[in-house]
Each structure stands twice: as structure tokens, then as C-alpha cells.
Amino acid sequence: MNPDIIRERQNATFDVETLTNILDLGPEKTKRRREIESLVLSDPDFNEKDPNFLARSERYDQAVRKSAAMILKLREYGISDPEEILFYKSCVHRNRPEPLDLHLGMFLPTLLGQATPEQMDRFFMPAWNLKIIGTYAQTEMGHGTHLRGLETTATYDPATQEFVMNSPTVSSIKWWPGGLGKTSNHAVVLAQLFTQGICHGLHAFIVPIRDLDTHEPLPGITVGDIGPKFGFSEVDNGFLKLNHVRIPRENMLMKYAKVDLDGTYVKPPSDKLMYGTMVFIRSLIVGESARALAKSCTIAIRYSVVRHQSEIQPGEPEPQILDFQTQQDKLFPLLAMAYAFTFMGQYIRETYQRITGDISMGDFSEMPELHALSAGLKAFTTWAVSSAIEVCRMACGGHGYSRSSALPDIYVDITPNCTYEGENTVMMLQTARYLVKSYQQAKAGQRLSGTVSYLGEARQQRLQPQPM
């Protein structure tokens, strides 16, 4: 053990384990987290070659091998709690994204949130057993966050009771979904629904894209990997072109909106229900960002007590670089931010669970608040964390540039959060729409609830002059 770091630990004024328990939301959760971590890290099936020294195809191959082993082990150990699955997965893949992320994180949750009981019977168990491997194909080559601009069409044909899925232009080719290129055999495809000659907007459809046995692309399907990216080397982000592909009527996710046999369209109770999975992911991203920043701070602060450089007092030995005020000014505000965002991640996850519980009971009243808050906080935290990781990297001087520091990998795997599940500026504008609407309601004398309730408070009532 390095003597500097031993001395640092002796200087602490609080009990580290107690704070760890607070961050984990209780000692039992800490214990369970460590059990899971130990299960993975002591398992030789999850040993890996250092990905820094592998080509991309090798990294994908290694990740698929580990994902396959992971699925078996999850069954073997009976781990079924979603939070525990997520943690197990993050240990297996050392917090790197992996080929089954979209299957576990979006395809299954979409089924749970938007499938009818009959659709659950048909799709869920095959998906749970990986016979069906799914992804979530929303973004198109020419269209991203603005969902109404998506071009892919699903036209209902009452004669055959099928939807005809089509990519009418090059810009409508689905682009970027994780796991789409080589891993998945199904996709939840977001497409503009046409029935009885009328466009009813965006709806979700389960589209088979590869043969379940041979894994060959199905007729009318053009599918593949989009190529190397900034990070995400383990994931086969893909493209998908649909050439008048026919799917049964029952493949439209119909828990809320419906198309009857004759093509009659039944509206959902709320337009926003379609985006439930995205809101779920956005709420997870806040905690994920906090975790990436916490890791970066851990690396930069530990290194800053080991590294000695330059002089504070001429003639004296080189001090630990964390003794320089400028180094503290770089890193401690980021450490504070890591804690702030960790607590924020816990808050938004609890809020998501509470409000989705209400939604499942038919109470949609807090849904706009959830949408606005998850969008804004996702943007706020990912922007801040991307910049912060870069500061951590620079704070480690020349060694921060080495892949051995892990900082380059943390950075490239977290910055895409700024653009996926909604580009950040657009997310901020969605939040603003809710804020302005709430402000106008408050001005009109309506009572507000939730995080915007302050917009209805009289300004001078709350802040009194304080002694300086």
C-alpha cells in the first residue's frame, strides 16, 4: 500500500462504511451489492482480455461471450430484482455498455409497459429466454429527438389484417439502436401508423428482423452495424431498412392505443404513454451519470494524493498535487457534484416508480411533471458530467491521457448520453414548455404541485434580508 494513501485514510473524520451505507440506501443493500460483486469478480467465466488491447470486433465478441454467460448465471443464482440485474450486469461488463443492453433495458421494459396480456403471453417468455432478442428502433438516419418527424410507416391492410412496415426514404432508415446490427432478431419499431387513410402518429410495433434459428435477415429486411463510434465499442449499434415488411395486426403494442380488425383506430388515454420507456431510461441516466462522475473523481483524487510534483515552498520536497489549491478547486466541486447527482439519481428513480405506479392505477395527473423533470435532469446532469470527466482527466496530467487511467473510456461511454434518449437542448426545451405552462397557470391563479410549485409563490414572502 502506498504510504501517502494510507496517511490520507488515517486523516478522515468520518466512518467510510457508514457513508457507503447511506449511498447504497442501507447496510443491507451494501451487503447485497458486495455479494453480487463478489459473485461476478470471482467467477473465471467473466475473466476478460484487457479491451484496451483488442480490436473492435474482438471487443464485441468478448462482450457477447460474457453476456451469454451472464444470462445463465442470473438464472442459476435466481437474481430477478431489476436493480440487482442492472448491478450484476454492470459488474460483468465493468460498466461498459454491452450488446444486450437494449434487450434488457428497453425491449423487455417496453413489453412490460405497453403489451396487452395476450402479447405478453406471446412475446415475454421467449424474450426472457433469449429466443427473442430485441432492441428498440426509434431514431432514423435523418431524424432524432423530434419524434413527429420520423418517416417510417406502418400501414394497416384490413384485407390481410397485417401492417406493412416501410422505410420510404434513405433518411428513414433506422440508425443507432444498440444491439440492432448483429445481435437482435426482433425490434420494437416506432413508426407512423396509417389506417383507413389517416395518419395517427407514432406507434410501436414488434418487428421480426432475423430468422430465429439461422439468424439470417428476413425477406425485406436490410440490417447491419453502423461502424466504429466514439466509445461503445462492445455494442453493435445498427441500421435497419424495411421494404414493405408485413407483420400481423397483433404485433402492434396495443395496451393503450388499438387498431381493430376493420382498421378502426382507438386513441390512447394520453399521447405521452408511448414514451414511457424513454422516461424510464432518462431517469436511470441521472444515476448513471453520477456513477461515472464518482468513478472519475475516485481516480483523479486518489492519483492526486499519490502524485508529487513541483514545489509550494522552494527547496522543500515535492508536495502531493492535491495540496495545490488549484487542484482542489478543480476536483472538490466535482466531488460535491458527484454526491449531489447521486442523491438526485435516487430521487428521480423513486419519483419515477411512484408516478408510474399511479399511472398504472389510471392516475395520469403527475405524468407531465415526470416527463419534464426526467428530460431536464437528464440533460442537466449529462452536460455537467461530460465536462466534469474531462476536468478529471486533465487533472491527472499526462497519465490521464493513458487508457490505463480508465478516464478516456468513462468519457466516451458517458458523453453519448447527451444525445441519446433525446438531444439535450431539445430535452431542456421540453422542460421549459412545462415550466412556462405552469408559470402561466400560476399567473392565472391556479395552484401548482410538484417541483414547480414555487412558480405560484409570491416572491417577497420567502426570502428575508439576512445578516452578512
Place this chain on the structure above:
Amino acid sequence: AAGQTVVDISDLASLVDVYKLRAMSLVELAANSIQEELGKRKSHAHAWNNSAIDLVRASDAHCHYVVVKVFTEKLGQISDPAIHSVLSTLAQLYALRGIKQNSGDFMLAGLLKGSQVLQISARIKELLSQLRPNAVALVDSFDFNDKSLNSVLGRYDGNVYENLFEWARKSPLNATEVHESFHKYLKPLRSKL
């Protein structure tokens, strides 16, 4: 309210309040901007686009307020005095750093005096010194396993340099003492020069 709404920079509740008032002020500013644009007979869509910078800023301020509020509320749930103290220092640092970085907003809204910006800078320096002895313990509390962190610089035992050297030696370029490119390109080049 300008001139009266002076923040007490050492009181977290007061800091939460100014973040709330800053958010309120920026939401109001953005809403007024839309009204002004509409007054110029712009369509609502154009009024919205011409106010978009203000709108993003309003959202940012709202989120910042929520984060500061949630952090402060979390402190209320922590009973261990030593941990409460160190997290309170972090919360103050987070809040004051945000005020310093966005001081224009706070001053424009009459929530902060120019002289207080200097006070905040001085207070931030105090907080940095207070945090220094606990810095490693605060990151240890995140409890990242070395394998999971996968960082030579961030190792728990601090043995950075020996492991950095060991890691470098694993580079595929070091698989042979002489890389094949020397025989393929550099050596033939020499004979041509």
C-alpha cells in the same frame, strides 16, 4: 425586491431559496420574452424559437434548484454528525460554486450583491481546505472495487507507477522486441536513402 433579498451564504436553506428565486426569475424572463415576440406579431412557433436561449436557461436554473434542494433535503435524513458535517460542506460547495458560476443571473435578479461574489469566492476556498483531509475517504465511500474501476491511476492501494509500467508492457506493440514494421518498411527505406 432587489437590494433586499440578500443571501446568507453560510446557510443552506437560504441558498436553496436563492436558487428557487433565480429559477423563478429566469422562467419569468423566458415567458416575457415569448410575450414580447408575440407582441411583434410573430407566430407562437417563431416566438418560441426566438426565446429558446432564455427557455433553455430557465430549464437549467430549474434543474439546478431541484438538485440543490434534493441535496439539502438529503442532509436532513442523516443522523451521523461527522457524516452530516462533511456532506454539508459538500452541499455548500456545490451550491456556492453554482452561484459563483452563474453570478450574473443572481445579481440580475437582485439576489446577490457584487460584494457577496467576493465573499463567496473566499468561502469556497475555506470549504476546499475543510474538505482536503476527507477527500480520499469521500471517494472511498463510493466503494468501487478495483476490478470494476479498472483504472491504474485510481487503484485502492495507490501503487500507481509499478502497475502503470506493468500495464504498458502488455501493449501488443511489445509482443516482440523488434516490430515487423522495422523489417518491412524502415530497413528497406534505409537502403534507398
